[in-house]
Amino acid sequence: DGGITQSPKYLFRKEGQNVTLSCEQNLNHDAMYWYRQDPGQGLRLIYYSQIVNDFQKGDIAEGYSVSREKKESFPLTVTSAQKNPTAFYLCASSSQTSGSSSYEQYFGPGTRLTVT
Amino acid sequence: GQNIDQPTEMTATEGAIVQINCTYQTSGFNGLFWYQQHAGEAPTFLSYNVLDGLEEKGRFSSFLSRSKGYSYLLLKELQMKDSASYLCAVRDLDYKLSFGAGTTVTVRA
Numbered sequence: 001d002g003g004i005t006q007s008p009k010y011l012f013r014k015e016g017q018n019v020t021l022s023c024e025q026n027l028n029h030d031a032m033y034w035y036r037q038d039p040g041q042g043l044r045l046i047y048y049s050q051i052v053n054d055f056q057k058g059d060i061a062e063g064y065s066v067s068r069e070k071k072e073s074f075p076l077t078v079t080s081a082q083k084n085p086t087a088f089y090l091c092a093s094s095s096q097t098s099g100s101s102s103y104e105q106y107f108g109p110g111t112r113l114t115v116t
Numbered sequence: 117g118q119n120i121d122q123p124t125e126m127t128a129t130e131g132a133i134v135q136i137n138c139t140y141q142t143s144g145f146n147g148l149f150w151y152q153q154h155a156g157e158a159p160t161f162l163s164y165n166v167l168d169g170l171e172e173k174g175r176f177s178s179f180l181s182r183s184k185g186y187s188y189l190l191l192k193e194l195q196m197k198d199s200a201s202y203l204c205a206v207r208d209l210d211y212k213l214s215f216g217a218g219t220t221v222t223v224r225a
Contacts (some may be wrong), residue, residue, distance in 0.1 A: 031211065042120070042203065042215035043159075050211070058212070090158060096211065102166075104149060105213060107158035 003027065004108035006091050011113045013085075020077045021111045023091030032074040033092040033105060036060065043090060049074055050096070078113065085115045118142050118206045118214035127222045128194055136189045136219045138204035149213065150178050150189045151203040159203055163189065191221070199223045 004025040013019045023032065031050045035043040045058030049068040063082025068074050074093075078085045089112075092105040119141040128134040140148070147166040151159035165171055165180035165187060177190040191198055201218040208214070 033213075035215075040124075040217060042217045043205075043213075045212060045214075048212060088156075094211070102147070102149075102164040103211065104161040104164060106161070109158050110156075112156075 004091060004093055004106055006089075006108035006111050009109065009111060011111055013113070013115050015115055016080045017115075018077055018079050019085075019113065019115075020075050021089055021091075021113070023074045023076065023108055024072055025074075025091075025093045025106075025108075026072060027093055027095070027106065028071070029093035029095045029106075030071070031094045031096060032068070033094075034058075034064075034066065034074070034076045035090045035092065037088040037090060037110075046076065078115075085113060088112050118208065120204055120206055120214060120216035122202075122204050122216040122219045124217070125220045125222070127224060129224050130194055130196060132194050134191045134194060134221060136191070136202050136204075136221070138187045138189070138216060140185050140187075140204070140206050140216075142185070142206055142208070144209040145182060145206065146209050146211065147207040148178075148180055148187050149205040149207065150176075150187075151205065153201045153203060153218065155201075162202075194223045196223050196225065 033048045034046040047066040049055035065077045090110045091108040094105045122138045150162040153159040163178035175192045203218045204216040205213040
């Protein structure tokens with residue numbers, strides 16, 4: 001089955017600790033994205049990567065870091081510098097060579113992070 | 117950047133029709149998407165518009181007017197399972213999406 005996996009589904013951390021959220025896709029997509037979703041707000045882009053070994057900051061990158069060493073994987077680290085890290089984190093991927101002009105993003109199931 | 121507005125909540129009766137409006141202001145337009153998201157789950161793709169006009173997909177249709185910065189999602193023959201949040205998203209020239217806050221649709225029996 002092709003898709004995007006994120007683990008774990010729920011994650012609890014103490015304030016001051018860094019935590020890494022995993023995102024893996026076997027769709028052979030070039031582009032991958034990390035979003036954060038808070039109640040009553042739309043998805044906000046944290047980081048994105050259009051190709052291996054390259055990534056760009058999104059609208060709210062402060063306090064986060066990413067790497068893209070493999071096409072299939074795009075882990076997100078929430079650092080202790082992120083002031084309000086409790087949120088629902090969604091990873092997505094898209095193809096830019098599918099032959100379809102839509103290139104819609106496919107989302108993983110999300111990780112709900114709670115920091116206390 | 118993008119500024120995207122959609123209503124916060126809508127309620128309708130099973131079997132009815134509901135229209136969710138989305139207005140946007142953009143610095144570079146490269147398509148508009150509608151996603152459905154059930155509580156606690158991932159968004160799933162519903163529709164895509166890049167040219168003006170209506171796109172129909174079964175019970176769901178989406179309309180776009182680029183000159184007015186306006187789109188709507190039309191849900192027909194509402195079913196209880198359609199109770200969800202509907203997200204309007206605009207894509208820019210770098211293929212990044214900007215999302216509205218979402219419209220929560222509640223379908224009543």
